[in-house]
Amino acid sequence: MTTTSISTFVADTFDLDRLIAAKADTTVSVCLPARNEEPTVGAIVATIHDRLVSGCALVDEIVVVDDHSEDRTADVASEAGAKVLRAEEILPEYGEGHGKGEAMWKSLFASSGDVVLWCDADIRNFDVHFVTGLLGPLLLHPEVVFVKGFYHRPLEGSTDRGGRVTELLARPVLSLLFPGLATVVQPLAGEYGGRRSALEQVPFVRGYGVDIALLIDIADRFGVQALAQVDLGVRIHRNRPLDELSPQATAVLQAALRRADPELVSACAALVRPEGTVVHIDGSERPALLDVPSYRNRP
Ligand SMILES: Nc1nc2c(ncn2[C@@H]2O[C@H](COP(=O)(O)OP(=O)(O)O)[C@@H](O)[C@H]2O)c(=O)[nH]1
Numbered sequence: 541m542t543t544t545s546i547s548t549f550v551a552d553t554f555d556l557d558r559l560i561a562a563k564a565d566t567t568v569s570v571c572l573p574a575r576n577e578e579p580t581v582g583a584i585v586a587t588i589h590d591r592l593v594s595g596c597a598l599v600d601e602i603v604v605v606d607d608h609s610e611d612r613t614a615d616v617a618s619e620a621g622a623k624v625l626r627a628e629e630i631l632p633e634y635g636e637g638h639g640k641g642e643a644m645w646k647s648l649f650a651s652s653g654d655v656v657l658w659c660d661a662d663i664r665n666f667d668v669h670f671v672t673g674l675l676g677p678l679l680l681h682p683e684v685v686f687v688k689g690f691y692h693r694p695l696e697g698s699t700d701r702g703g704r705v706t707e708l709l710a711r712p713v714l715s716l717l718f719p720g721l722a723t724v725v726q727p728l729a730g731e732y733g734g735r736r737s738a739l740e741q742v743p744f745v746r747g748y749g750v751d752i753a754l755l756i757d758i759a760d761r762f763g764v765q766a767l768a769q770v771d772l773g774v775r776i777h778r779n780r781p782l783d784e785l786s787p788q789a790t791a792v793l794q795a796a797l798r799r800a801d802p803e804l805v806s807a808c809a810a811l812v813r814p815e816g817t818v819v820h821i822d823g824s825e826r827p828a829l830l831d832v833p834s835y836r837n838r839p
């Protein structure tokens with residue numbers, strides 16, 4: 541990989557009429573992996589549905605993959621206009637499976653858009669520019685196959701670029717091992733998407749390693765010039781305590797190291813806490829959908 545800087549755009553510069561004209565026959569799916577997101581998922585789905593599906597047909601479908609939620613995530617999302625699928629119903633031959641990446645892989649299977657965007661379901665200040673911003677480069681720039689959102693995250697009163705795992709782990713690891721991706725502002729952003737023709741060619745890490753793994757794999761396969769990033773403004777979501785960030789950070793590191801050299805760490809790893817508690821980190825992967833017979837043979 542080279543150190544070419546990645547094409548950068550600003551969400552607000554993509555005017556809705558221009559996007560609708562550029563969309564023409566292209567179909568667009570917005571997918572949300574969700575587990576226990578009752579407080580936020582409804583407003584996100586309703587905003588996309590009311591303004592971009594029934595409002596102007598820029599988005600063709602909203603798919604929520606609900607993973608064993610214990611709250612009303614599924615009902616709320618469905619009432620707001622999403623097609624809601626339970627993770628265990630999709631590709632049941634692969635088992636029940638948990639994890640953000642597993643849900644994303646299943647949403648790619650269950651959706652039909654030529655362009656597929658993912659959004660986290662815990663965003664508290666969601667607005668349509670999250671979707672239109674990501675769509676801009678994909679609809680207006682044919683050379684772009686994958687687009688990553690970035691944003692500013694107010695944390696403890698300051699508007700730093702945010703993300704402790706991003707600042708202290710993800711970007712340092714990219715700089716050291718994948719320098720061509722060093723200028724990606726938010727490699728762990730959950731708001732990103734791409735052309736199905738590219739996404740169906742790469743495997744999906746099942747857990748939280750999925751975001752960095754997709755970035756590395758798409759850059760490796762299609763080149764850094766096929767990537768774009770978009771400034772989505774401020775993003776506010778649930779902030780986790782440090783003890784929950786350690787397993788996530790381990791999963792991110794595991795995915796990146798395994799892409800540098802699969803022998804370095806196991807896909808079945810453990811984070812050992814000082815008091816001796818062991819947290820298992822499942823870094824296993826689902827195959828590229830093009831290698832899944834029921835996807836290849838779909839009608
Ligand atoms: N379906 C499903 N969604 C998940 C799972 N884990 C996380 N998510 C969703 O993925 C998105 C990002 O997860 P989150 O925990 O907020 O990650 P963070 O922002 O990196 O802390 C949210 O919409 C979650 O509900 C899972 O196991 N299954």
Ligand SMILES: [Mg+2]
Nearest residue numbers: 660662777778
């Ligand atoms: Mg979150």
